Amino acid sequence: xxxxxxxxxxxxxxxxxxxxxxGHFIDTLLEVSYRDSNYNIYRVWAYFRGITAPTFFTISGxxxxxxxxxxxxxGIEKLRMRKGIIRGFFxxxxxxxxxxxxxxWLSGNFNPYFLVIxxxxxxxxxxxxxxGIYFLCNKKTILFSSIVLVLGTVLFLTEPLYRNINVSSIPxxxxxxxxxxxxxxxxxxxxxxxxxxxxxxSTLFYKxxxxxxxxxxxxxxxxxxxxxxxxxxxxxxAYLSKMFHVQLFMDSASYNYLFTRFGNVLLYFAFFxxxxxxxxxxxxxxxxxxxxxxxxIHFIIIYGSFTGLGLNSLIGKTLNPIExxxxxxxxxxxxxxxxxxxxxxxxxxxxxxxxxxxxxxxxPE
Numbered sequence: 001x002x003x004x005x006x007x008x009x010x011x012x013x014x015x016x017x018x019x020x021x022x023g024h025f026i027d028t029l030l031e032v033s034y035r036d037s038n039y040n041i042y043r044v045w046a047y048f049r050g051i052t053a054p055t056f057f058t059i060s061g062x063x064x065x066x067x068x069x070x071x072x073x074x075g076i077e078k079l080r081m082r083k084g085i086i087r088g089f090f091x092x093x094x095x096x097x098x099x100x101x102x103x104x105w106l107s108g109n110f111n112p113y114f115l116v117i118x119x120x121x122x123x124x125x126x127x128x129x130x131x132g133i134y135f136l137c138n139k140k141t142i143l144f145s146s147i148v149l150v151l152g153t154v155l156f157l158t159e160p161l162y163r164n165i166n167v168s169s170i171p172x173x174x175x176x177x178x179x180x181x182x183x184x185x186x187x188x189x190x191x192x193x194x195x196x197x198x199x200x201x202s203t204l205f206y207k208x209x210x211x212x213x214x215x216x217x218x219x220x221x222x223x224x225x226x227x228x229x230x231x232x233x234x235x236x237x238a239y240l241s242k243m244f245h246v247q248l249f250m251d252s253a254s255y256n257y258l259f260t261r262f263g264n265v266l267l268y269f270a271f272f273x274x275x276x277x278x279x280x281x282x283x284x285x286x287x288x289x290x291x292x293x294x295x296x297i298h299f300i301i302i303y304g305s306f307t308g309l310g311l312n313s314l315i316g317k318t319l320n321p322i323e324x325x326x327x328x329x330x331x332x333x334x335x336x337x338x339x340x341x342x343x344x345x346x347x348x349x350x351x352x353x354x355x356x357x358x359x360x361x362x363x364p365e
Contacts, residue, residue: 008272068084222270
């Protein structure tokens with residue numbers, strides 16, 4: 001067994017996807033009158049739900065870049081880059097595919113909502129961008145690490161400049177990647193910033209994982225940096241604004257959700273990496289490895305991909321809190337089971353089709 005394998009990556013991915021499942025279920029079906037920030041339970045739930053996407057983007061950047069750097073070590077980075085580009089376009093395609101409403105299309109109604117951008121498209125294009133940056137850096141890890149760190153920071157700092165950007169002059173297909181005005185859930189800016197920070201963290205693991213006290217050092221660094229970002233980043237930005245007379249820093253401090261949420265992500269990382277041995281459950285690890293299948297299945301059930309018939313239209317916002325919580329638990333179990341058997345079925349079909357192909361080609365088993 002490889003003692004340097006980063007099990008916590010799959011653990012964090014599993015946690016993030018499960019948080020996403022319950023978050024989407026409750027947000028889609030909870031009755032409107034219960035969505036009140038005066039309720040402590042709802043306020044806490046909403047706060048932690050807001051950390052889910054940053055966690056997912058950051059861990060995606062971390063794992064992809066870490067595997068890319070490990071491929072360089074083995075001399076197969078070109079293959080990994082090629083696979084990464086293919087994977088990126090595949091995720092973009094799946095993201096669009098999930099919003100196809102076949103019945104409406106057959107009736108001649110092509111709703112532009114099909115073109116809105118969600119998490120899969122952003123992760124897909126981000127992987128391609130990371131590969132491009134890595135290639136332009138001539139595969140030099142230190143240069144790459146510095147660039148993604150600076151880029152992530154700049155994207156977060158300049159968020160007020162493009163928060164309400166109007167890009168109606170460019171085609172809808174492209175503008176949806178930049179603006180939320182047409183219904184996009186995520187945009188490439190600022191969310192690519194989390195991918196960049198994940199890529200930066202991967203270089204720290206790659207360079208130092210073998211060192212004796214690295215785990216204790218990185219966990220301590222995650223905790224300290226995370227707390228500083230949560231409690232002091234707004235103060236620091238305001239201080240910079242006053243010192244250098246730059247209004248942009250004050251604007252960032254006034255709506256500082258990006259740095260504070262990244263601070264929360266670092267605390268998650270510290271928690272799961274520190275307790276990695278306790279969470280290293282085969283089921284949890286498998287969930288973390290099958291996030292795409294889980295995402296696709298949950299999207300079809302809740303939002304009615306292809307047919308337009310999902311829980312959002314069949315049930316709607318009608319559940320009380322108890323019903324929503326119990327329903328979310330059952331939903332998590334159902335989706336994970338479906339994903340498990342879906343993957344097992346795919347593996348069975350692949351292996352048997354491969355056997356048939358080999359027999360047809362006259363190859364020995």
